[in-house]
Amino acid sequence: MVENEFRNPEAVLDVQDKPRALPWMGLSLQHLFTMFGATVLVPKLVGLDPGIALVSSGIGTLVYLLMTKGKIPAYLGSSFAFIMAMKMLLSTSGYGAIAQGAITTGLVYFIVSFIVKRSGTDWLDKILPPIVVGPVVMVIGLGLASNAANSAMYNDMSSAYDFKYVLVALLTLGLTIFYNMWFKGFLGLIPILLGIVSGYLIALAFGIVDTSIIADASWFALPNFEIPFVQYTPKLELAAIITMAPIAFVTMTEHIGHLMVLNKLTKRNYFDNPGLHTTLAGDGAAQIVAGLIGGPPVTSYGENIGVLAITKVHSVFVIGGAAVFAIILGFVGKISALILSIPGPVISGISFVLFGVIAASGLKILIENKIDFDRKKNLLIASVILVTGIGGLMVEAGTFVLSAMALATVLGIVLNLVLPETARNEKDQEA
Template structure:
């Protein structure tokens, strides 16, 4: 039976024919693949160490999606992938206290989602809008995007006295391919511009002799992902927790926004059925389990929402099969080696657009919600958040042997929330 929206070819609970089922699932895998693998690649490049594993990110993405579908009782066709919002906090957390502290903090993020879902079930969701209005969420997302900008510049080599010509060529190919498809692409190509951009840049880099395929040829056909188990190697570090966990406040708002968009596509309010408490619980348990295995935090993927709108198929069976395919891909040794060998200029060309898109999304939130910047209170809140978030501010407190530190995005988020609640509304004459 097709769901409430008559425009949908297949509803949430419908099973497509076997061949279509596989083809539709592959489209969803293509949509999530580029972004999901880009998170561990960017984190590792920025940190200068192997903090995250690409195969583990794929596995935890698939497992997280299946957990979400169970928690929502198969009533919400959402795919969960690696969250970009936590890239900079994870790098900062690693610099503070190592990998164990990063995954412990991400597990706490999952627990925070779960706790908030329980509060919503009891008291409703109106308080979230008061705690996190657009004037807080908009600049927070802008800080997330702009704080990563130096990484893109460094990957291309634009911070060098003389940039190698091949770096510039590869970065331009990746950048222009992604930009063209994002603007003029049709069908599935418009949904996966970053993935196609990576492939185009990779091909050109290989032609210029910038790719070493020796590891790919030496890889095994099947390789077990290198799971990292925080309960065996974890490190509870409060500075890392305060750096990473507050970003969850922003991703919760992102979670709500993505579900509202999908609700409009399928013609049923997912915030009411299965309910925000269930969707947030699924996201939280998925993130907890991802961190438990050494993967990045999960989040709802707008790319897959676009696939639902484009194909007019909202079947959770398709989403579930896509999750299983992603898990299978993670065990391919050759695929992992190919992805690990992506040259930095390819990533840099992609990242110029990617980080810019993240920043502009924050700006769109301010514009779409008509945040009034004639109101001095709004100016104070946004200006303070941008300066603290982008200026590298750090607040460290020590009492005896106990020390706490907040920096960058986390400090900006907390200060912004406090200012917005504490400053009285402006009175006009």
Template sequence: MKNENIVLDVQEVPKLSKWWLFSLQHLFAMFGSTILVPYLTDLSQAVALISSGLGTLAYLLITRGQIPAYLGSSFAFITPITSAMLIGGTGGVMIGSFFAGIVYGILAICIKMFGTKWIIKVLPPVVVGPVIIVIGLGLAPTAVDMAMNVNNEYSGIHFSTAIVTLLITVIGSLMFKGFFGLIPILIGIIGGYLYGLIITMITGVKVLDASGVSAAWSEIISSESLTELLSSIFVMPDFVIPFVTYNPIELFNWSFLFIMVPVAIVTVAEHIGDQMVLSKIAGRNFLEKPGLHRSILGDGVATIIASLVGGPPNTTYGENIGVLAITRVFSVFVIAGAAVLAIMFGFVGIITELIASIPRPVMGGVSILLFGIIASSGLRMLIDNQIDLGNKRNLIISSVILVIGIGGAYIEIPIKNAENLHIAGMALSAIIGLLLNLILPGKDSGYGNGQLFESSEDNK
């Protein structure tokens, strides 16, 4: 019997008149965060939208249309992407992302064969919590730099734009109800964009450059034929495709794997948390049916797809779970519709120009809040699991992870006839944290109350 609180069940098809509206809600919910990741890592925002749509469709197929989850750009990979970019450019990032997706697949096979209990032993809260804190605090300098500096010099006007954006986002998070309470990031970006436009007109200081948007619009309205109109509306994004735009065999470096792959440790924990929360909301056990192995495999395939077109790695999004909780619309057809819209938007030139024109301090303003939330959710994981930091073992593991990760420590291992192997920052802190957890006695204290995945739905 259908639950009366459910507007549309998982495999119900909505009426066409409401379908696109429901799908648009999900697209708006993930939009702000998804475009922020490529913005910070010099990847294409248009490709990020397309890869999130393709990844979501693949996820729905792999999970047999039984889990209404949307996938978007993962915040956990921001620092590793930046590090890999310095070593091997965009191609190096895609190689690392590809193998991170492979790791998901291996984990999915292990879960299918051995169940899920072993994951908690591999991913104790005393390791995962501090690593999540490292993700947020490690990005803090980037957020502040975007908010207040222009060409490495302080700008009060730009900083005011960031502050206004931050305030709008905070007010939206606290005051707005219903669906609008789920898109404070998008509302903050829009508000900051308008403020940047006004302040540019008043002061003459170029906070916002909308020349690309104006050029795209002029091209559309000046079209004299249907062919010209279509070519001015739809634009081919800057895809990064192996053996087309780069040669992965020639570019391969083991550093890419050691920088990117360890992040899967964190994102798998986040994924399981999202699945548990989603199961509670929908009144089903998605970890049993269609199975955690299928949902993790779906995440992995989505990340592999992204790596083949030039997008950032994908993961399930807490914002979209929030949309499900409020609207009670669980239809996977609605999720699929959002994915199709994301793909379409990625090919629309004026939309990509509009995204590209978002001022740097606007992104800095929302980043201050988002990166702080990421760090705080890591702290929340430690608190929710009642990890005793009075215990010397827990204190040592968390302390070492925090200082190595935030301090930017790295090691280089010379390799004969090849570039040095580079392991840095968050990846290094995660590896050392796992090793310490395996070596030091008293492992039970690192598990706390065993609720590891209950508090990770706020993370990307």
């Protein structure tokens, strides 16, 4: 780990602060619970083993922390951007094709990392000014708002509106806010974990928790590793390479967006130190490792950034602890099943806070930089980013999918570069 060159006075635990043993465990479990649902959902949708996804996310996060020299508190979980491509490849060519695709995307990250290192990052200020960054950060927070709301309203089994689900989500939300506002000391640092536990107990009382998966799970469960030359003999999968490589640019956009949020939260500039080239290389290395052991490609998680924002605990040691717990849980079937049994309304209640805090961070960027929305250029850029991003506008071409967040970012960058600073009719008004 690096020396503590700077300490953020607003942080309870700053990036290089190491918590005591017991708080460390609680804070790390909080991050684990937060990312668990999304990380295991990806392999479930694709047809991979959720256990290996946990292991690959934990190892990938540790690799990322190592590559970035312990300077960035980011957790890496299964990426949703590759779902369609992975489902197609798994059905036609098996996991070996997914592995080659994941390794290829990692190599694309390394290539871009090399280019960025040679060209520097001055161009970032030109294409990502505050008028683009602020709305993009808001989209990161609000882009999944509808998913969170739907999980809070609709029964998993019948897909029908269920008032019990809504009530559980709102009670979980209310308790999480209460813990965050009124608890002090160690308990004040784990409001998300307390909210999840409380919500789970409420969901049990309402009878919406499926405990059968816990009873059916074994205590020890060896993840379904897919290691080349051990479980399978690799062969060139050109279709996988062509299919998955372009998606790397989508996840890179998300990567940069998450870094922008982390910059604001931690009062640092990770584009300069350790450098965007280093963070890209770290993400690429994590994806390659995931591909080599049988997991889906990984990427940074907005949910965990939300935890950082709410708790003001930014310690990389806490993130590393969550990664270690994820690896362990990949082998402990009972505990994995317990976390997997957390119903959607509980996660939704937490997500209302997590995603909202990220969105508010984007609004804060606009306020701090005193963006003038009487200027038509600023108004148009923000409007297009927010509506396309939150509305879910995507571009699909075969298995290639440009996510709403990525498309909104691209549109914001293009508009910022091509629109004049002052509209022609604004000049007439000034005259």
